[in-house]
Amino acid sequence: MGPDVPAGAAPEEGHRLPGCYRHPERETGIGCARCGRPICPDCMVSASVGFQCPECVREGHQGAREARTRYGGAPALDRALVTKVLIGLNLLVFLLTEYLRPELGADLELWSVSYPYRPDGLAAGPHEWYRLVTAMFVHAGVMHVALNMVSLWVLGPQLERVLGRWRFLGLYVASGLAGGACTYALGGVRVESVGASGAIFGLLGATVVLFKANRAPLRPVMTLLVVNLVITFALARPNLSGVVIDWKAHVGGLLAGVVTGVGLMYAPRAHRNLVQGLTVAGVVAAALLVVVVHTAQLSG
Incomplete structure (x- = not known):
C-alpha cells in the first residue's frame, strides 16, 4: 500500500496514489481494513471499522453460521410457498x-x-x-x-x-x-x-x-x-x-x-x-x- 495521505489532502505534485486492485486506472487513498488492498468507492463495503473489499466481505460471509429453523430448515421470506x-x-x-x-x-x-x-x-x-x-x-x-x-x-x-x-x-x-x-x-x-x-x-x-x-x-x-x-x-x-x-x-x-x-x-x-x-x-x-x-x- 502506498504512503499515507492525510484525509482531504491533495497528493504531492508528481506523486500518484495506488490504483484500486479491481480498477487499476482509478487512484485511491483508501485500503481494505482487513487485507490492505487499495479500493475505490465502487468497491468499498462499509464495515464496523473502515471499509472492506468484496473478497474479504465474501470470506467473512462464508465463515458465518447460516441461520436455520429449529428443525434445521433454511428460513425463507415466504414461509408458506x-x-x-x-x-x-x-x-x-x-x-x-x-x-x-x-x-x-x-x-x-x-x-x-x-x-x-x-x-x-x-x-x-x-x-x-x-x-x-x-x-x-x-x-x-x-x-x-x-x-x-x-x-x-x-x-x-x-x-x-x-x-x-x-x-x-x-x-x-x-x-x-x-x-x-x-x-x-x-x-x-x-x-x-x-x-x-x-x-x-x-x-x-x-x-x-x-x-x-x-x-x-x-x-x-x-x-x-x-x-x-x-x-x-x-x-x-x-x-x-x-x-x-x-x-x-x-x-x-x-x-x-x-x-x-x-x-x-x-x-x-x-x-x-x-x-x-x-x-x-x-x-x-x-x-x-x-x-x-x-x-x-x-x-x-
Whole structure:
C-alpha cells in the first residue's frame, strides 16, 4: 500500500496514489481494513471499522453460521410457498380432470384391478405405480377438493415454517405415498381412490408430534384428529349423499406423518440432517415395499 495521505489532502505534485486492485486506472487513498488492498468507492463495503473489499466481505460471509429453523430448515421470506404451490397444483389438476379433460382422471387416479388374467392399474406392474403420486392431486368434486385444500392451508404453513420447505415437502410426499400404498394393500381386488387426504392426514399426525415436541397443550389438535377419524369411519361406506371416504389412505397417511414427524423433530442436532433424510427415505421405501410385496402376491 502506498504512503499515507492525510484525509482531504491533495497528493504531492508528481506523486500518484495506488490504483484500486479491481480498477487499476482509478487512484485511491483508501485500503481494505482487513487485507490492505487499495479500493475505490465502487468497491468499498462499509464495515464496523473502515471499509472492506468484496473478497474479504465474501470470506467473512462464508465463515458465518447460516441461520436455520429449529428443525434445521433454511428460513425463507415466504414461509408458506410450498403449501401455496401444492394448493395450486391440486386446483390445476382438478380443473383439468373435472372440466377441461375429464378422460385424464382415469389415467391419474389410484386404480387397481386384480381379477385373474387381466390385472390393471397398480396391479399391472411398476409402469403403473406413478399413480401413487398423481392420485394425490386428483379430486372427486368441488366439495372434495375444497375440504382438502382448506385443511392443507390450515395445517401446511405452520409445519412449513418450522421444518423448512424441503423437509415439509418430504413429509407431505411420504405421507401421501404411504396412504396410497395402504389403500392398494388393503383395498381388495378392485381399488379406486383419489385425493390428497392421505398426505393431509400425514400433516395432521406431524402436527400432533409438533405440539408434543413444543410441550404445547395437545387437547386442541387431538380433538381435531379424533373428529376427523370419526368422520373418516362414519363415511367409510356409501351413504345417502354418495360420499365415500377412503379410511385406508387416511390411516396410512396418519401413521406415516407421525413416524416422519418424530424423525424430523426429534433428530439429534449432531446428526440431524442424516437422521431426517433417513427417516423420510425410510417411510417412502416402506410404502414402496408394501406395493412391491402386494403386487407380487397378486401375481403369484
